[in-house]
Amino acid sequence: MGRPEKPVDRTVPARAELADFLRRRKSTADLTHEQIAGLTKGTPSKATLCRATSGATVPLWDTVETIVKVTITKEEEFTGSIEVTVARALELWICARRATRAPYYIHKAPDPNLIWSLADFSRALRAQHVWAGYPTPGEMERLAGPGELPSSTTRRVISGSTLPVDPQQTLAFLKACYVVTASEHEPWLAAALRAFQNSPSHAKDTKTWAKAHDKLRTHAGQEATSPPLLASLSEPPPQTARLDAxxxxxxxxxxxxxxxxxxxxxxxxxxxxxxxxxxxxxxxxxxGRTPFGHGHDMSGYAEPAQTGSISL
Incomplete structure (x- = not known):
């Protein structure tokens, strides 16, 4: 029997919550750090796993994801719900990073509907970057995809010295800040278009932004009308939902x-x-993969099975 683990460091509550989550996973699977390291062939190592569950530091995302997937339960394996657990781990990880890395505090995600000027647009992008856990320019470049968001450009956007050069680069920046759906992108492009139109020096150069926004609005509308999983082929009668529904x-x-x-x-x-x-x-x-690994996304549409992971 190994030595008992030290109590979780609760100096930073968000960091402690992530450590508690990982320890519960390990305890439920009845695995030790040494056993997990053995199952992963030493990557991550036992020492790395101990630090990850200590609450004294925020581990790399790869370490968190490995712990979650090695400690998969029979229920998660049977139902295919492991990706939901991974998503919860990602949320806790980002909250911990935000609490320990962000240069200033924000209590909620920025609202693009409040953007009116280019200065507002710049501040909102920087606030979204903080809300996403303050990823480094290199991390954002990898998340956005090859050639989509150069790290040098990201540094200037984060510092407030420049704005994305076009709609494609704006969407790449947002994607790297975990804003990934068309319905989420649409208000951001609408805000960017509004900000450029309100700038006298840029008002004549908004055709590209307007075209991109129109195209994205169509995609967002298609997302909004997507039928739920196992939905009936017949259209349900319209209903007015209460705010507290x-x-x-x-x-x-x-x-x-x-x-x-x-x-x-x-x-x-x-x-x-x-x-x-x-x-x-x-x-x-x-x-770039399906949520449950069964060839369907959560909206009920078939997608080709792919593999991949976030490299942060």
């Missing part, structure tokens, strides 16, 4: 309320996914 998530059957807010300020609309399932869907899209 509660419904069942069509993925995990958990109760969902309109007032719940997720990592990126996600607030579910009537009949939408719960916070954890929505985050799982975003993570899967960001990774």
């Amino acid at each position: 509660v419904w069942e998530c069509h993925s995990c059957q958990a109760d969902v309320e309109t007032g719940t807010a997720g990592l990126d300020g996600y607030r579910p609309t009537q009949g939408g996914l719960c916070r954890d399932c929505e985050l799982g869907r975003r993570l899967a899209r960001l990774c």
Whole structure:
């Protein structure tokens, strides 16, 4: 029998919450750090795993993801819900990074609907970067994809000395800050268009932004009208939802309320996914893979099975 673990360092509550989550996973699977290291062939090492669950530091995402997947439960394996758990781990990890790395505090994700000027747009992008856990320019370049977001440009955007050069680079920046769906992108491009139109020196050069926004608005509309999992072929009668409505998530059957807010300020609309399932869907899209590994996304549409992971 090994030595008992030291108590979790609770100096930073968000960091301690992540450590508690990882320890519960390890305890449920009845595995020690040494056993987990053995299952992963020493990557990460036992020492790295001990630090990850200590609460004294924020581990790399690869370490967190490895612990979650090695400690998969039979229920998660049977239902294919491991990606929802990975999404929850990602949320806790980002919160811990935000609490320890961000140069200043923000209490919620920025609202692009409040953007009116180019200065507002710049501040909102920087606030979203902080809300996403203050990823480094190199991390953001890898998340956005090859050639989409040079790290040198990201540094200037984060410092407030420049703005993304075009809509494509704006969307790449947002994607690297975990804003990944068309319905989330649409208000940001609408805000960018509004800001450029209100700038006398840029008002004549908004055609590209307007065209990109129109195209994205169409995609966002298609997302909004996507039928839920196992939806009936017949259209249900229209209903007016109350602001305090509660419904069942069509993925995990958990109760969902309109007032719940997720990592990126996600607030579910009537009949939408719960916070954890929505985050799982975003993570899967960001990774380029299907959420449950059964060839379907959470909206019920078939997608080709792919593999991949976030390298942060």
